[in-house]
Amino acid sequence: MxxxxxxxxxxxxxxxxxxxxxxxxxxxxxxxxxxxxxxxxxxxxxxxxxxxxxxxxxxxxxxxxxxxxxxxxxxxxxxxxxxxxxxxxxxxxxxxxxxxxxxxxxxxxxxxxxxxxxxxxxxxxxxxxxxxxGVCRDITLSxxxxxxxxxxxxxxxxxxxxxxxxxxxxxxxxxxxxxxxxxxxxxxxxxxxxxxxxxxxxxxxxxSLSHMALLIRRYGPDMVTQGIYPDQAAMDRETEGLLRLDAGVPDAVALAADLGIDETVTDAxxxxxxxxxxxxxxxxxxxxxxxx
The missing domain is CATH 3.40.50.880 (Class I glutamine amidotransferase (GATase) domain)
Structure with a gap:
């Protein structure tokens, strides 16, 4: 080494x-x-x-x-x-x-x-x-x-x-x-x-945001059955949004706001x-x- x-x-x-x-x-x-x-x-x-x-x-x-x-x-x-x-x-x-x-x-x-x-x-x-x-919310430091x-x-x-x-x-x-x-x-x-x-x-x-999105899709049926997402459309909306953010789309700021996430998630x-x-x-x- x-x-x-x-x-x-x-x-x-x-x-x-x-x-x-x-x-x-x-x-x-x-x-x-x-x-x-x-x-x-x-x-x-x-x-x-x-x-x-x-x-x-x-x-x-x-x-x-x-x-x-x-x-x-x-x-x-x-x-x-x-x-x-x-x-x-x-x-x-x-x-x-x-x-x-x-x-x-x-x-x-x-x-x-x-x-x-x-x-x-x-x-x-x-x-x-x-x-x-998905997005783990409101982590608060002691x-x-x-x-x-x-x-x-x-x-x-x-x-x-x-x-x-x-x-x-x-x-x-x-x-x-x-x-x-x-x-x-x-x-x-x-x-x-x-x-x-x-x-x-x-x-x-x-x-990465895309890895998170692909994991959610991997377990997709469970996500809806367990009530984490109300339906398939809601899950698809979040995963597609995460994939687009990771790709650096021009409307990233508006997209992040639509998903309810900020720079603590989007900024690597x-x-x-x-x-x-x-x-x-x-x-x-x-x-x-x-x-x-």
Whole structure:
């Protein structure tokens, strides 16, 4: 590995079979979404991928966990509470624990937050409010969140993109709630465990608008049946709007207003700010890790 660029491990949360089903619906992988978000602000990053959902020897050949300056776990179609004993879930929990033991800084979103919480002794359960999908509204920083480097440059209240059933119900010992909203009281958290530090969010700062739209379409029938959208036409209106915004249409301002979303969602530099802040944290920590 190179020594000047940040060495980032991105963990794919889905199985190969799960990703094949997504690909058939035109949806890219969660790991690729995070890689694109990292390269947007840090194109020189040395990114490697791990696939613990599929195999125990998940790391790329010739590398060890402590070779990395940071590790990221994003979304998954798996369920850490309902499928916690499944090998494809347990291997991910074990890898996150090993990263904590190696002292590698961790960033997680959605599934990544939930797996890290469980790995450190907390609990996750289905949200009593059902699924949160599309635009995650009114995420509000706690006092701790407003002062956290994870949210530097973010407004005190903002929207983001999300798709989840489960939520954190009990944080690990010593953890701090950084953000919440009316759907889920833990939308952001930070904690230390073993030798590692974790920053995480329940939403998806890494998602592009088009990726969110394609995911909604992928689960379209469920979205209407579960009452997330009143009908197919309403769902189509939102997904088409998100796709057009991502394409940079001339009427973007009016279209965003029509969809009820602002620059905290439409502006990639604002939407991805948490990722940028974490990368800066890893950059600051790199000299310390090189001495280990």
């Amino acid at each position: 190179t020594t000047s660029a940040l060495r980032i491990l991105i963990i794919e949360g889905n199985t190969a079979a799960g990703n094949a089903a997504m690909a058939a619906a035109g949806v890219g992988t969660n790991a690729d979404q995070y890689a694109a978000a990292v390269r947007r602000t840090m194109p020189e990053a040395d990114i490697r991928f791990a696939h613990p959902a599929d195999r125990a020897d998940a790391l790329p050949p010739g590398v060890a966990l402590n070779d990395f300056d940071g590790a990221i776990l994003g979304g998954s179609s798996l369920f850490v509470c309902a499928q916690g004993n499944a090998p494809e879930v347990q291997r991910q929990v074990d890898m996150v624990r090993a990263l904590f033991d190696a002292g590698v800084p961790l960033l997680g979103s959605c599934w990544g937050l939930q797996v890290a919480v469980v790995a450190a002794g907390g609990d996750v359960a289905p949200s009593p409010n059902g699924r949160e999908v 006092d701790a969140g407003a002062g956290s480097p994870l949210f530097a440059g973010k407004p005190r209240r903002f929207d983001s993109l999300a798709i989840h059933y489960d939520e954190v119900t009990r944080l690990p010992s010593g953890a701090t709630v950084l953000a919440g909203n009316g759907h889920s009281p833990v939308q952001g958290a930070a904690f230390s465990f073993s030798k590692g530090v974790f920053w995480g969010v329940q939403y998806h700062p890494e998602f 530099s604002m939407r991805c700010r948490e990722i940028d802040n974490w990368l800066q944290f890893c950059r600051n920590e790199k000299p310390n890790r090189m001495q280990l």
